[in-house]
Amino acid sequence: MTEPLSNIPGGMRYYFGREARLRRAAETAAMSVFDGWGYEEIATPSVDYYALFERGMGREEARRSFRFADTDGRLLALRPDVTSAVARAAATLFASAPRPLRFCYAASVFRQRPRSHAEWRRQGRQLGCELIGAGGAEADLEVLAIAVEVLERLGLGASSRITLNHVGVLNGVAAQLGLDPAAREEMRQLIDARAADAFEQFLMRLGYKGPRVARAGRLARPVPGRDVLKEARGIVSHGGAREALDELEALRSVVNSQGLGDRFSIDLADVSGLDYYTGLVFTIYVEGAGARVGSGGRYDDLTANFGRPEPAVGFVFDLDALMEVIARRDSAATNGDDAAATVEGSNAAERLRDARRRRSLGERVRME
Secondary structure: OOOOOOOOOOOOOOOOHHHHHHHHHHHHHHHHHHHHOOOEEOOOOOEEEHHHHHHHHOHHHHOOOOEEEOOOOOEEEEOOOOHHHHHHHHHOOOOOOOOOEEEEEEEEEEOOOOOOOOOOOOEEEEEEEEEEOOOOHHHHHHHHHHHHHHHHHOOOOOOEEEEEEEHHHHHHHHHHHOOOHHHHHHHHHHHHOOOHHHHHHHHHHOOOOOHHHHHHHHHHOOOOOOOHHHHHHOOOOOHHHHHHHHHHHHHHHHHHHOOOHHHEEEOOOOOOOOOOOOOEEEEEEEOOOOOOOEEEEEOOOHHHHHOOOOOEEEEEEEHHHHHHHHHHHHHHHHOOOOOOEEEOOOOHHHHHHHHHHHHHOOOOEEEO
16 A cells, blocks of 8 residues: 655654754763763664674564565664664774773664554664773763763753662572573563562462562562662572672662762662673663663673673663653743744845844844
8 A cells, every 4th residue: 555655654753943953952962971981973874684683682672673685685674773783893893992992872773663652653862872891890880970971961960860780680580590591581571560469479380488479579569768789688599699789789889979879779670671781780760751761781792792702881862752851841941932033124135144143143043
């Protein structure tokens, strides 16, 4: 069936006028922060081999991409993710470059998404940075500090919250329970959905009973004000999980020492679905946004897919989610004051002279 040319595909949209200017200003502000921390901009291909994203994002996430065949029969995809392509570039194009590598980007991504009650988008804009070749807590803290500065530059610092978690906690619990990969994924989904009752039933199917089940169920039922790390130590006994809790405790201590304790919290139920995370994971929220505005973490195994294993950590902001708050705040603040001044005069030369004078003063003008 032929669609009329006046229509656009579902999940896509135009941006115009004040909204387009605000998006560009937010993108410029974020990129200037990345540049201030020594990150170099990188632009990745909009179309790439589907296998790249399947290996980088994991099969389930990659299957949401728009796929099509190249003329040689190889399967291509519109870019659903930037980190995978950056990791490949680090391991190939920049294989001999001094470490660590610091990259940043502003790029559109395309993903198939089911319709929902929220605004339905299949094209998004990601603002992100990647620190490759640096391991340990210092590198993790660097990218967290950058995320905080971007939020402050956008005027969202006071209304933001970054939740911290560590993949080692989930992996340690799975090892402690003796779960195979399928059961581990089921557990991850239950915890991520905060389905505490269903998680407790899951544990009982495995043969666990009584108080032990109730304690473990608290992982999917976080309560504000509780010391989740202390509570988790009473639940997990696996060495890897306890090491992960220690890393989170150390991160929290440094964050508090910087006077940023009110910007961060520990949430062991906030578990990312991306396969490439190996350590710290974090999610960025802003009051007034209908969904998370960013996420990131450590992905030390990803570059090994391209022949060079090395530590790496990074994050992305979702520009569309950020704009939910920024546009609403700007609309209330400007109240239409961003309109262009009309330039009038008796002849074209006079109007042009007046328009140039006003522009030299930074005014926004429109020729009559």
